[in-house]
Amino acid sequence: MSMQPKTVDEYLDGVDAERRAELERIRVLVKRLVPSAEETMSYGMPTLKHGGLALVYFTASKKHRSLFPSSWAIDELRDGLEGHTTTQHAIQFTLENPLADDLLEDMVRVHPRENDAGRE
Known part of the structure; x- marks a missing residue:
């Protein structure tokens, strides 16, 4: 991708089929x-927002994919992330070791719950 994509679809158009x-x-x-959830691009990444705040970001690179949920979700669900590289804000996963649907669902649910409770 030589030019910065302006939409999530443009970003995904630049990613190979498997990724x-x-x-x-x-x-x-x-x-x-x-x-x-509203789709947008933020920091050059596809972003889904809830209530005007980023819910998740996601990206693809040659060696892995990354999901950027809230750091609250990573902290809360860290036990389920064994086998994945994590940082304070990101989870890296591969095609061989994807994030399980139930874990991904739990990650996504944390942010709206915390936002709705007034956490910033």
Whole structure:
């Protein structure tokens, strides 16, 4: 991708089919859990927002994919992330070791719950 994509679709158009399928899986799952989620690009990454705040970001690189949920979700669900490289804000996963749907769902649910409770 030589130019910065302006939409999530433009970003995904620049990702090879195998990696794109995994990012689309995340996109669909998040939209199913949070139908009001707004798609946008932020920091050069596909972003889904809830209540005007970033819910998750996701990206693809040659060696792995990354999901950026809230740091609250990573802290709360750290036990389920064994086998994945994590930072304070990101989870790296591969096609061989993807994030399980139930773990991804739990990650996505943390942020709206915490935002709705007034956490910033």
